[in-house]
Amino acid sequence: MHTQVKDSVMEAIGHTPVVRLKRVFPDAQVVAKLEYMNPGGSIKDRMVRHMLRGMPAGTRRVVESSSGNTGAALAMASAVYGLDCDVTVPRTTSGEKMKRIAAYGARVHPCSVDGGPDYHATAEEIARDSGAYYLDQYCSELNRQAHYRDTGPELWSQLAGEIDVFVCGIGSGGTISGIGRYLKEQDPTLRVIGVEPLHSSYRHLVTDQRSEGAFATVIEGVGKRQPSSSFDPAVVDDVVQVPDEEALAWVQRLAREEGILAGGSSGCVSAGIARLLPRLQGARVATIFPDSGAFYLSKYF
Ligand SMILES: Cc1ncc(COP(=O)(O)O)c(C=O)c1O
Numbered sequence: 001m002h003t004q005v006k007d008s009v010m011e012a013i014g015h016t017p018v019v020r021l022k023r024v025f026p027d028a029q030v031v032a033k034l035e036y037m038n039p040g041g042s043i044k045d046r047m048v049r050h051m052l053r054g055m056p057a058g059t060r061r062v063v064e065s066s067s068g069n070t071g072a073a074l075a076m077a078s079a080v081y082g083l084d085c086d087v088t089v090p091r092t093t094s095g096e097k098m099k100r101i102a103a104y105g106a107r108v109h110p111c112s113v114d115g116g117p118d119y120h121a122t123a124e125e126i127a128r129d130s131g132a133y134y135l136d137q138y139c140s141e142l143n144r145q146a147h148y149r150d151t152g153p154e155l156w157s158q159l160a161g162e163i164d165v166f167v168c169g170i171g172s173g174g175t176i177s178g179i180g181r182y183l184k185e186q187d188p189t190l191r192v193i194g195v196e197p198l199h200s201s202y203r204h205l206v207t208d209q210r211s212e213g214a215f216a217t218v219i220e221g222v223g224k225r226q227p228s229s230s231f232d233p234a235v236v237d238d239v240v241q242v243p244d245e246e247a248l249a250w251v252q253r254l255a256r257e258e259g260i261l262a263g264g265s266s267g268c269v270s271a272g273i274a275r276l277l278p279r280l281q282g283a284r285v286a287t288i289f290p291d292s293g294a295f296y297l298s299k300y301f
Helices: 044-053 069-081 095-103 119-130 141-159 174-186 244-258 264-280 293-300
Strands: 018-020 029-034 061-065 084-090 107-111 165-169 191-197 238-242 284-289
Touching: 018 141, 029 141, 029 264, 044 069, 044 141, 061 069, 061 119, 069 084, 069 095, 084 095, 084 119, 095 107, 095 293, 107 119, 141 174, 141 284, 165 174, 165 264, 174 191, 191 264, 238 244, 238 264, 244 264, 244 293, 264 284, 264 293
Parallel strands: 029 284, 061 084, 084 107, 165 191, 165 284, 191 238
Antiparallel strands: 018 029
């Protein structure tokens, strides 16, 4: 058996590169882990791999509610394992992301965003009616556990401990909570700072700042009207909010100045870092770029 050859794409998940952002942040030490280099195109490959390990024996059908990337990761894994797969997404999800899920052979269900059964309720209904295994990233303990056991240790070892602040976008909250907890266990002085779009619900769980306006964002994957229980506020020291225009301007800058074609949540976290840098005073900053700009070419570019 050739040890360099993987048995399936599932074995190609992880070991993504960490890259210095020295063109856009020339006076600071900022690095990003490029999670779009996973085979399914996002960080969610890792979480799905972990969750499927906990799947009841004999499962033939799976369902998940997703802003798109978890759905693609699950659809990819379902192709490999021969599972029947349904994915529910908000109707506003980018066309490329929906097509990507369908391309793996899964069924995509675009759901209401303004009244009527939303993507969570629809996934629950499919699970109830068909007996499918519902991964439920917004509630499952396995979400942040995947990042605590896998992504966190990988990042820590790549950085050889050279990190003072971990800055991360918040969607379900699994990534920041899992990686953040692992990093803080290695170095209790390390700070963990979340970034989300304006008027999202997480900042208030960590700080006493309240948002007055209504939550509405075009940035996919980050921000929630209602916080998800996958978010662990005990791990997070602060949360900053950024306007969509700023996040989108950073998506363009990353592509044109760093050659990093990343998604809107990567632009959002970069905008957050730019806002934070004046008060981070020479700290070594690491972040995660969860997915690729290729999934939003018709939406952001
Ligand atoms: C593009 C993108 N960025 C960021 C996130 C946020 O990650 P998490 O759900 O772990 O908070 C997601 C989650 O769906 C995502 O799809």
